[in-house]
Amino acid sequence: MSDDSMRSRRSVLLTAAGSAAAAAAVALGRPASALGADGGSLLLGEDNHAESITALTRDTVHSTQDATLVVENNISAAVVGHATSGQGVIGRSQTSAGVQGYSQTDAGVNGFGFFGVWATGDGFGLFGTTSDGEGVHGESVNGTGGSFASENASALSTSGRLHFERVSGVATIPAGSFSKVIALNTDLSGDSFLLLTPRGSLVGRDLWYTVDLDADTFRLRLSKPLPYPIEVGWLIID
Numbered sequence: 001m002s003d004d005s006m007r008s009r010r011s012v013l014l015t016a017a018g019s020a021a022a023a024a025a026v027a028l029g030r031p032a033s034a035l036g037a038d039g040g041s042l043l044l045g046e047d048n049h050a051e052s053i054t055a056l057t058r059d060t061v062h063s064t065q066d067a068t069l070v071v072e073n074n075i076s077a078a079v080v081g082h083a084t085s086g087q088g089v090i091g092r093s094q095t096s097a098g099v100q101g102y103s104q105t106d107a108g109v110n111g112f113g114f115f116g117v118w119a120t121g122d123g124f125g126l127f128g129t130t131s132d133g134e135g136v137h138g139e140s141v142n143g144t145g146g147s148f149a150s151e152n153a154s155a156l157s158t159s160g161r162l163h164f165e166r167v168s169g170v171a172t173i174p175a176g177s178f179s180k181v182i183a184l185n186t187d188l189s190g191d192s193f194l195l196l197t198p199r200g201s202l203v204g205r206d207l208w209y210t211v212d213l214d215a216d217t218f219r220l221r222l223s224k225p226l227p228y229p230i231e232v233g234w235l236i237i238d
Contacts, residue, residue: 167236170199173220175229180220182234188216191238196220199231207232
């Protein structure tokens with residue numbers, strides 16, 4: 001038998017053996033390695049790898065709610081995006097929200113990182129709305145719950161009333177008294193100062209305050225007692 005004939009027969013045998021191995025792998029529930037390459041099928045329950053981008057495009061839709069891809073998970077996250085150096089998930093839309101999240105019992109969108117949520121836009125960087133609750137809510141244990149800054153315009157603008165908790169109130173200096181001590185439920189610092197607004201006539205008396213930083217209290221003082229009680233509104237600003 002010639003060398004060419006022996007090589008041809010060996011090729012046929014190797015091809016047949018490879019086909020049998022692939023068929024056995026599929027029969028055992030294990031995908032053949034070639035299926036993980038570009039051009040192969042997406043395998044459920046397997047770790048799929050590809051060299052190029054995998055794109056799914058739908059040319060015909062029936063409504064704005066007609067999704068191209070639906071992923072459901074009854075226990076954990078439905079979709080997880082991970083990237084080493086870029087964004088984990090990017091959403092784009094020409095006429096609606098790029099990314100939308102909804103939950104009946106928890107946050108619609110969760111953000112974690114140095115910036116939990118980074119938002120930028122031509123009209124609003126971050127827009128929050130609600131019918132009965134708070135449009136935007138910020139909390140911090142040891143830092144600032146909300147911080148606003150503007151280089152050339154207003155850092156904070158409101159079209160409604162401003163509400164302050166624990167840093168504002170109304171105290172009453174009793175009739176015939178020189179002063180009134182107010183204990184606070186917040187820390188005072190050396191940078192804190194108070195705005196005072198008497199809710200009645202002082203009749204030429206001076207009104208001022210002194211602060212006890214160790215006790216987190218301040219004292220309203222009158223240069224001379226009044227024959228009637230006087231209410232004083234106060235607001236702490238740092």
